[in-house]
Amino acid sequence: MITESTIRASLRQWISATSGRAPLETLSDDTPLFRNGILKSVQVSDLILYIEELAERSVDVEQIKPGVFRDIDTIYRSFFAPDHA
Amino acid sequence: MDTLPELTARLCRISEEHFIDPFSRLQWPDSLAHDQWFMTPELISLHGTGHFDALDEKQQKVLSFFELVNFFSINIHGERMLIEGLAKRLYRRHTETVSPYLHHFLDEENKHMFYFGRFCNRYAGKIYAEKKLTIAREYVEGEEEFLFFARAMLFEEMVDIYNRRMAKDQALAALSREINWLHHFEEARHLVFGRRLVEELFESHCGAWQQEDRQRIADELVYFFDATWKEFFNPEAYKDAGLEDVYALRRKALANDAVMKKHKTHRASCARTLYKIGLLTQERMQ
Numbered sequence: 030m031i032t033e034s035t036i037r038a039s040l041r042q043w044i045s046a047t048s049g050r051a052p053l054e055t056l057s058d059d060t061p062l063f064r065n066g067i068l069k070s071v072q073v074s075d076l077i078l079y080i081e082e083l084a085e086r087s088v089d090v091e092q093i094k095p096g097v098f099r100d101i102d103t104i105y106r107s108f109f110a111p112d113h114a
Numbered sequence: 115m116d117t118l119p120e121l122t123a124r125l126c127r128i129s130e131e132h133f134i135d136p137f138s139r140l141q142w143p144d145s146l147a148h149d150q151w152f153m154t155p156e157l158i159s160l161h162g163t164g165h166f167d168a169l170d171e172k173q174q175k176v177l178s179f180f181e182l183v184n185f186f187s188i189n190i191h192g193e194r195m196l197i198e199g200l201a202k203r204l205y206r207r208h209t210e211t212v213s214p215y216l217h218h219f220l221d222e223e224n225k226h227m228f229y230f231g232r233f234c235n236r237y238a239g240k241i242y243a244e245k246k247l248t249i250a251r252e253y254v255e256g257e258e259e260f261l262f263f264a265r266a267m268l269f270e271e272m273v274d275i276y277n278r279r280m281a282k283d284q285a286l287a288a289l290s291r292e293i294n295w296l297h298h299f300e301e302a303r304h305l306v307f308g309r310r311l312v313e314e315l316f317e318s319h320c321g322a323w324q325q326e327d328r329q330r331i332a333d334e335l336v337y338f339f340d341a342t343w344k345e346f347f348n349p350e351a352y353k354d355a356g357l358e359d360v361y362a363l364r365r366k367a368l369a370n371d372a373v374m375k376k377h378k379t380h381r382a383s384c385a386r387t388l389y390k391i392g393l394l395t396q397e398r399m400q
Contacts, residue, residue: 071337073247074247
């Protein structure tokens with residue numbers, strides 16, 4: 030079973046690589062991803078696919094609430110935390 | 115070349131003369147055996163990868179059924195976006211010229227959704243979920259309008275590649291071939307209209323757009339195309355077809371050389387109007 034720290038590290042790595050504007054060492058779990066221009070809104074679809082791959086389950090886009098992609102903490106709580114699902 | 119009002123009048127006339135009633139035209143058997151092809155093998159997302167070759171023909175045919183359900187689901191989501199956007203644009207000041215054709219466009223898209231939805235629900239008991247999400251943002255003058263019609267055009271160009279091929283494929287189940295033919299028949303007009311409108315909208319607004327605006331618009335359209343392409347690689351469909359390790363399968367398929375080559379070919383073909391008007395460069399298309 031994939032651990033919380035592995036999920037967070039994987040998300041950081043993916044976001045840094047996808048962004049091209051946020052070196053890994055500058056990215057913390059509460060860095061605002063869209064407000065700081067690290068990710069563009071058009072990259073949300075790719076982020077959803079990556080979350081699905083990490084979680085190994087489908088994400089229902091229609092159920093997504095505003096703000097769930099604000100930062101890595103929020104993404105983790107919304108899609109991976111044990112009390113989610 | 116026709117002016118836009120002339121083109122609108124001509125397309126309206128063709129829509130009226132070639133009106134098709136899909137409610138009575140299509141025959142819907144109670145069930146469909148999965149031992150036949152539903153999607154042309156070369157169009158199946160995994161085609162060209164070792165994963166597809168490793169399946170026997172029976173498994174490939176089952177996969178072709180769920181890939182068709184996925185393709186029709188993608189169509190449903192794309193056409194819902196179109197219907198919502200077209201309805202909003204009826205009889206606005208800047209769409210008065212084309213509104214007569216928007217009525218046909220809306221009517222035809224609604225009928226398309228009917229047969230796609232019926233096929234998915236009747237034979238698979240589901241419509242696969244959409245994966246594209248748009249976050250609201252500010253637009254410069256004309257940008258939202260241009261993006262709406264350019265996305266619609268890219269989407270229709272993309273699905274028409276599949277429709278054209280499957281409409282002629284005699285090896286496919288008759289219902290699949292017929293739906294693909296019906297869709298292609300009407301989409302061909304929508305494409306003529308869409309390409310022309312995209313050119314006109316770009317011409318009207320691009321002079322006021324800064325270089326960074328044009329870059330953002332180009333990026334957004336390329337991302338939209340790529341996100342639509344990725345929807346063809348659906349782990350849920352793979353799972354329903356009995357495949358395993360489906361998320362890794364999607365990742366590997368998308369990184370496969372043959373698949374990436376097909377992606378570039380489709381993108382270059384679908385975006386040729388955007389290249390023609392000068393929004394996308396040849397380098398951006400690669």
